[in-house]
Amino acid sequence: MPVPVPRQRALPAADSGRARTVPHGDGPPAVRAPHAEATVEKDDRDTAPATGSPLTLLLIEDDPGGSPIVPELLDSSGRPVRIRTARNLTEAARLLTDDVHCILLDLALPAPGRSDGADDELVVLQQVLELAPRHAVLALTASGDAERGARAVRVGAQDYLVRDELDGRLLSRAIRYAVERKRSDTAERRLAEGRLRAQENRRLERGLLPTPLLDGSTLRFSARYRPGRSRALLGGDFYDAVRTPDGTVHAMIGDVCGHGPDEAALGVELRIAWRALTLAGLCGDELLSTLQQVLEHERSDEEIFATLCTVDIAPDGRRAGLCLAGHPSPLVIAPGRPARLLPYDNNGPALGLLPGARWPRTQVELGAQWSLMLYTDGLIEGRVGEGGERLGQDGMVELVRRQLARGLRGEDLLREAVNEVRGLNGGELTDDVAVVLLDREP
Numbered sequence: 001m002p003v004p005v006p007r008q009r010a011l012p013a014a015d016s017g018r019a020r021t022v023p024h025g026d027g028p029p030a031v032r033a034p035h036a037e038a039t040v041e042k043d044d045r046d047t048a049p050a051t052g053s054p055l056t057l058l059l060i061e062d063d064p065g066g067s068p069i070v071p072e073l074l075d076s077s078g079r080p081v082r083i084r085t086a087r088n089l090t091e092a093a094r095l096l097t098d099d100v101h102c103i104l105l106d107l108a109l110p111a112p113g114r115s116d117g118a119d120d121e122l123v124v125l126q127q128v129l130e131l132a133p134r135h136a137v138l139a140l141t142a143s144g145d146a147e148r149g150a151r152a153v154r155v156g157a158q159d160y161l162v163r164d165e166l167d168g169r170l171l172s173r174a175i176r177y178a179v180e181r182k183r184s185d186t187a188e189r190r191l192a193e194g195r196l197r198a199q200e201n202r203r204l205e206r207g208l209l210p211t212p213l214l215d216g217s218t219l220r221f222s223a224r225y226r227p228g229r230s231r232a233l234l235g236g237d238f239y240d241a242v243r244t245p246d247g248t249v250h251a252m253i254g255d256v257c258g259h260g261p262d263e264a265a266l267g268v269e270l271r272i273a274w275r276a277l278t279l280a281g282l283c284g285d286e287l288l289s290t291l292q293q294v295l296e297h298e299r300s301d302e303e304i305f306a307t308l309c310t311v312d313i314a315p316d317g318r319r320a321g322l323c324l325a326g327h328p329s330p331l332v333i334a335p336g337r338p339a340r341l342l343p344y345d346n347n348g349p350a351l352g353l354l355p356g357a358r359w360p361r362t363q364v365e366l367g368a369q370w371s372l373m374l375y376t377d378g379l380i381e382g383r384v385g386e387g388g389e390r391l392g393q394d395g396m397v398e399l400v401r402r403q404l405a406r407g408l409r410g411e412d413l414l415r416e417a418v419n420e421v422r423g424l425n426g427g428e429l430t431d432d433v434a435v436v437l438l439d440r441e442p
Contacts, residue, residue: 018048056082056099060092060128061106061140070104073172081172089127102136102175103128105157107148122148122155129156136182136294138174141167146373158182164225208234208268210275212241219250219317220439224414228259228378228432235432236263236306237376238271242278247315250278253374253436254308254327262300267299270351283312284323284361292351305352309374315364315442320372324363325352328380328393329428331400332364341393372438373400378431379417384424392420410439 059070072227074082084100086092088109096103111123128137139152139160149160158178161171165177212221227235236256243249256263273294277287288308295306307327313320321340322330329344350357366372380396383389398418403416414435422429 014426036081054079054082055101055172055179057085057086057175058084058092058095058100058103059106060087060089060103060109061085062087062109070166070171070408073168073175081175085247089124089131092128093131096132099136102130102138104138104140104161104171104175106140106163106267107145107152108140108142120366122152123159125155127151134182134186136175136180137176138401139310142404158185210238210271214241214243217218217243217245218440218442219313220410222414222437222439224413224418224433224435226378226418226429226433227264227429228428234264234268235259235434236267237378237432237434238267239374239434239436240271240275241436241438242275244279244281248321249313249438250283251313251372251374251436251438252308252310253376253434254306254307255376255378255432257304259432263304266295266298266300266304270295270308274310284310284321285291288323288325288348288351288359289357292357295352297353305350306381307350307377311372312376313372313438318367319363319365322364323359323371324348325359326353328375328377331373331375331397332366332399333373333404334367335369339397339404366440367438368442370440373414374436374438376432376434378429379421379435382421382425382429391424406434410437413437 055073057070057073069085071084084095086095094101094289105125107122107125109124109175125137125139137157139149140163141149141152141155143162144163146160146162149162152160158181160221161174208437209225215220222242223239225237225239227237237252237254238256238259239253241249241251250435254267254270254274256267256270270291270386273291274287277290282290287310291308295304296339305326308321308325309330310326311320311330324344325345325346326349329341329347331339331341333339342364343362346360346362375396380393381390382397384391386391399420400413400417403413403420406416408416412427418435421433
């Protein structure tokens, strides 16, 4: 009666962390990694075969019923190594469960569709490597065919053995070596992939986060940005600032509803569209109406919307036009006066909510010296106190006043304001946060 084969699992024993044996039917115990469904980060902590379970070898050869080529094997603790045999790749795929530590492939196995034993440049080995990319593989060659074994290692096998030189100690040691080498290769590959991903993220950050175009302006620009998603590069918040040829400085900040990569991509699209439209001479209601068309064409769902705050500061720096599309009003700081919010009575709807909507432009006086802070709602929706109340705009204004009383300005002011909001929240904020500060000094 054949021994029942353990059911297929997600990860091989040599690639799964500390494992334990669990009974399965009437057959031998199968090695099962705890929390096999967990994230890759947890599975990567330890990829060595479990010391508490015997080694399992899958032998792939075309005549397992003939003279045995694998002697009796013992692992490092003296227990018998479990051996499964497959006559072809179809059987190997069925027997290749996650408790297999190593594969021993007879290179004399005919290639699929060939009966003359030709290796077709090790096509069988290549197919095994594709079938079992996370398993250690040993190649078995005939005597006097060391070059073929060396080519097998170059293709991807961990090592090769000569059939006539096999003995229990040699094969047991080769299996353990192959498993450890596979583990080392996998760890090195993941480390290299992590470094490459970090480099790509830095390039993306430089490419996607804006570089303000304020050449010729006397205004000082500062910004702070924190995506709400864990490990995210960008969130749905976006901002920008440009100076047009007439000397007007335009700045904006916006927030796409939601926190996924689609929302982040849409935020980048809206920012780039805003910059292009502003440099083309659009402003106020005309600009926002066009941006709404962009959003309607680019969003993945009709329920997605975006809030936006735009300001256009006159060349003399003493006054500005303000447009709000469902967005919190900016905060203005001036000498001799407490920090306060700009008027928000003419706040229009968020982009994408109402077809044909209009956004009135409010004229505000700024004076000779001032700071203007634009922000997204991630800054004011953090929790404060044991009751879990929101910080809100009033709480944010008081927070900024405290920071100003300490003498903080510019980037220091933004950094400490965001840090204090995080502290009041009791940890990282769940929403994206973007803050922009424009300063005009005499």
